[in-house]
Amino acid sequence: MTLDEAIKSLMALQAKLAAYGHAMGLLFYDGATTAPKGTAANRGQTMSILSEEHYKLTTGGETVALLEFLDAHKSELNEKQQRMVFLLIKDIRNMQKIPMDEYVAYQQLLVEADDVWHRAKETSDFALFEPVLEKIFETNIRFAHYCAPEKDPYDYWLSEYEDGLTMAQCDEFFATLREHIVPLLKKIKEKPQVDDAMLHGHFSEEKQAQLSDYLMRTMGLDLDHVGLSTTEHPFTTSLGSHFDERITTHYLEENFASSMFSVIHEGGHALYDTGSADDLAYTVLDGGVSMGVHESQSRFYENLLGRSRAFTGFVFPKLCELFPELSGHTAEEFYRAINKAEPSLIRTEADEVTYSLHVMVRYELEKRVMHGELKVHDLPGEWNRLYKEYLGVDVPDDKHGVLQDSHWSGGSIGYFPSYALGSAYGAQLLRKMKETVDVDECLKTGNFAPINAWNREHIWQYGCLKKPGALLEQALGEKFDPTVYTQYLEEKYGEIYGL
Secondary structure (H helix, E strand, O other): OOOHHHHHHHHHHHHHHHHHHHHHHHEEEEHHHHHHHHHHHHHHHHHHHHHHHHHHHHHHHHHHHHHHHHHOOOHOOOHHHHHHHHHHHHHHHHHHHHHHHHHHHHHHHHHHHHHHHHHHHHHHHHHHHHHHHHHHHHHHHHHHHHHHOOOOHHHHHHHHOOOOOOOOHHHHHHHHHHHHHHHHHHHHHHHOOOOOOOOOOOOOOHHHHHHHHHHHHHHHHHHOEEEEEOOOOOOOOEEEEEEEEEEOOOOOOOEEHHHHHHHHHHHHHHHHHHOOHHHHOOOOOOOOOHHHHHHHHHHHHHHOOOOOOHHHHHHHHHHHOOOOHHHHOHHHHHHHHHOOOOOOOOOOHOHHHHHHHHHHHHHHHHHHHHOOOHHHHHHHHHHHHHHHEEEEEOOOOOOOOOOOOOOOHOOOOOOHHHHHHHHHHHHHHHHHHHOOOOOHHHHHHOOHHHHHHHHHHHHHHHHHOOOOHHHHHHHHHHHHOHHHHHHHHHHHHHHHHHH
């Protein structure tokens, strides 16, 4: 085999893997959006066959021989080809360590888990979800031991979502946030609370859907390649490549802001994915490099831009046009209402000040279950206790507590810290962007093009070409510093609450 032949085979292999990913992604997307309730077993049957074929392709002798040949000639490969080989070999070596029957069974389990979680949340019945969740945690621990026996299982999964991330780093990061956020929240609680009554009323789903379309277009999303649907828990997924991106939202007729900021958040994810360089499509370099960097983009658009005074001033006339009952209020009132800081039950609805406390609860619980210090059966009670301790709120039922997120049903153990990291990354990226882009002026006029161009140049175009830490340092021109985020919170909320 010549090197040229091997490179052609490498590209063909990745295209085939992308096709399997496309098919399995469509099954997941259908199950989470429009599939009839009784069809999970049917999808599970197809998923088991596809995942078995995917496993065989990934770990087969021909694939391994190809990648080992290319790895032996890596000095003759360009930067992109080297990174492709590195990522594929890493995945294959992990996959080889997991018995095929266990891998296939886990894919089936996740299809079942998604269905059971939806039913459990609907009826607020954790006991229904408990046996499935036990299997998910057990499998994640077992797979981590297979793949990296020298590592703590939770460290292994944290690093899978954010390359190199460890519990020690998370503990230090969250300690820094807690040191600043807890006293800030205490000061806010001592001040008169912001009035957010204008956000509550009756806002038709039809008008909210029109708002979603308007927001997606304003943000600069290409609606020929980005679709929107509804689901219980909003998410974003790529199907096959960055040329087909799907986002979802959940409309609450009593609160239009819930979906509004969900669409902006998921739209941020979609901008990142669709911003990958086109020559990365159908390769392992396509799409976002890590969940932390991904969340830096979604929370950047949702909060740093979407909840800014400049953008709310721009979007408020459109809101009044769609929802005439808002006309008796001002853009400034709307800005303050959507930035009300108050401990609450639901992570996705949380304000910027309290948001990271929601993430800390999940981090602490995951860590303890992964180390055998907490049984899955006891998760609801501990969840409720930590919500009282960290946020001072009483959890009325499992639906508004331990069952609120879909992540565990999808096997995403170690994902949650990415949300808080992403928020902090975003604040530092915004500070850097402002050196060359008049962000406030862009937002005042609804012109996202210069903002998107900066993000495309510094973040999006690279896909998975660079490691997350290296990508961030290159974009920022300095090391990550979480105090930039806490300073942003202190300044913004100090002004809103007159601290």
